[in-house]
Amino acid sequence: MSPFFGIFGLSSASWMFKGDGEPVPSADSSGYADAMDGTEILKPRRLRSSRDMSVAACTAAALFLTSCQAPTSEAPVLSPSVTNDVATDLAAPWSMALLADDTLLVSERDSGQVLEVSPSGAKHVVGTVPGVRHQGEGGLLGLAVHLGGCQDNPAPDPGTGCITVYAYLTTSLDNRIVHMPLLGTPGTRSLGPATVIFDGIPKAGNHNGGRIAFGPDGMLYATAGDAGNRNAAQDPNSLSGKILRMLPDGGSPTDNPFPGSPVWSLGHRNPQGIAWDEKGRMWASEFGQNTWDELNEIVPGGNYGWPIVEGTGNDSRFRNPVLTWTTAEASPSGIAIEGTKLYMAALRGEHLWIVDLATTPTARSILVGELGRLRDVTLTHDGRLYVLTNNTDGRGTPKPGDDKIIGITR
Numbered sequence: 480m481s482p483f484f485g486i487f488g489l490s491s492a493s494w495m496f497k498g499d500g501e502p503v504p505s506a507d508s509s510g511y512a513d514a515m516d517g518t519e520i521l522k523p524r525r526l527r528s529s530r531d532m533s534v535a536a537c538t539a540a541a542l543f544l545t546s547c548q549a550p551t552s553e554a555p556v557l558s559p560s561v562t563n564d565v566a567t568d569l570a571a572p573w574s575m576a577l578l579a580d581d582t583l584l585v586s587e588r589d590s591g592q593v594l595e596v597s598p599s600g601a602k603h604v605v606g607t608v609p610g611v612r613h614q615g616e617g618g619l620l621g622l623a624v625h626l627g628g629c630q631d632n633p634a635p636d637p638g639t640g641c642i643t644v645y646a647y648l649t650t651s652l653d654n655r656i657v658h659m660p661l662l663g664t665p666g667t668r669s670l671g672p673a674t675v676i677f678d679g680i681p682k683a684g685n686h687n688g689g690r691i692a693f694g695p696d697g698m699l700y701a702t703a704g705d706a707g708n709r710n711a712a713q714d715p716n717s718l719s720g721k722i723l724r725m726l727p728d729g730g731s732p733t734d735n736p737f738p739g740s741p742v743w744s745l746g747h748r749n750p751q752g753i754a755w756d757e758k759g760r761m762w763a764s765e766f767g768q769n770t771w772d773e774l775n776e777i778v779p780g781g782n783y784g785w786p787i788v789e790g791t792g793n794d795s796r797f798r799n800p801v802l803t804w805t806t807a808e809a810s811p812s813g814i815a816i817e818g819t820k821l822y823m824a825a826l827r828g829e830h831l832w833i834v835d836l837a838t839t840p841t842a843r844s845i846l847v848g849e850l851g852r853l854r855d856v857t858l859t860h861d862g863r864l865y866v867l868t869n870n871t872d873g874r875g876t877p878k879p880g881d882d883k884i885i886g887i888t889r
């Protein structure tokens with residue numbers, strides 16, 4: 480089911496899609512072109528719709544605060560009361576990982592740098608992940624942190640103990656995952672040497688997946704896009720188009736659904752968000768091709784249909800998404816969950832979607848068009864939301880100070 484009965488005006492132009500669901504005007508008026516996704520970066524033309532008009536008026540009327548709803552949305556579950564710039568002038572940021580003291584580690588896709596952002600907003604370059612090769616949508620993508628790894632850390636912070644930083648990156652050969660000890664104390668931290676724990680995930684200019692997170696079971700999960708080889712998503716022997724589950728050292732857990740394999744689920748196109756709710760259920764956001772973005776409940780061994788089905792197929796071979804959006808409404812990336820409330824950052828949609836998972840999932844949105852493209856979202860330990868914008872990667876329209884981390888207090 481779709482949470483949104485759309486009003487977007489796609490009727491007056493034809494569009495083609497490059498990479499992760501980004502529209503560019505098509506020279507061909509025959510309709511959607513199939514996006515086999517080259518590496519060229521093109522800026523999208525802004526949609527013209529009644530929603531755009533509403534967003535502009537709403538944004539003008541409420542410069543700093545407030546939720547500006549889409550005309551078709553119901554009252555938001557969350558009403559942000561205060562927003563502030565936690566950090567500014569980030570360059571193509573992609574992922575946030577939160578430390579125990581609410582310090583953020585932030586990846587910058589193109590430079591390969593990891594930044595430390597303190598709760599006060601102070602920025603510090605922690606280090607550069609070695610081997611990052613930015614091309615198209617590839618580069619330094621997801622980050623995750625894991626407590627432990629003291630054997631690799633000669634100088635753990637006495638306050639937070641030994642922290643190991645995991646990173647998903649595109650290299651000249653592949654997509655891979657490394658880990659590095661986080662050295663030093665808050666404000667002056669640095670990265671120790673990188674150890675490759677998992678490699679050989681196919682890369683491409685587009686559809687690299689790239690989100691990593693530790694689950695409540697202590698395992699590391701990673702999203703792998705189809706890397707332009709869509710049929711590989713259905714091949715359990717390929718790492719493309721999968722969600723992977725591995726031990727913290729990169730090995731395959733013995734209770735994975737395919738013996739000896741890191742494959743946890745298959746049939747994915749370009750999933751970029753994973754999180755778990757209070758019931759232990761795993762959720763993933765996924766970019767559609769040119770019709771439907773998806774929110775899926777991920778179960779071990781589940782097949783999510785791509786490329787045979789996009790969106791809801793009602794095909795017994797595949798699992799239907801729990802919610803879908805048009806690619807204009809969403810084009811989703813990072814997600815975060817508090818209890819049974821899921822937050823989903825939308826790039827092209829320029830929304831923060833809020834999904835109530837408590838019963839039959841329903842979706843509403845806030846920040847509609849206010850911040851531009853949204854790449855990631857995380858919850859701080861004191862209950863604030865941090866939202867990461869994504870306007871400087873060549874596809875957005877940067878405003879002064881972009882890209883930013885916005886804090887929302889409620």
Ligand SMILES: [Ca+2]
Nearest residue numbers: 783784785790
């Ligand atoms: Ca699907």
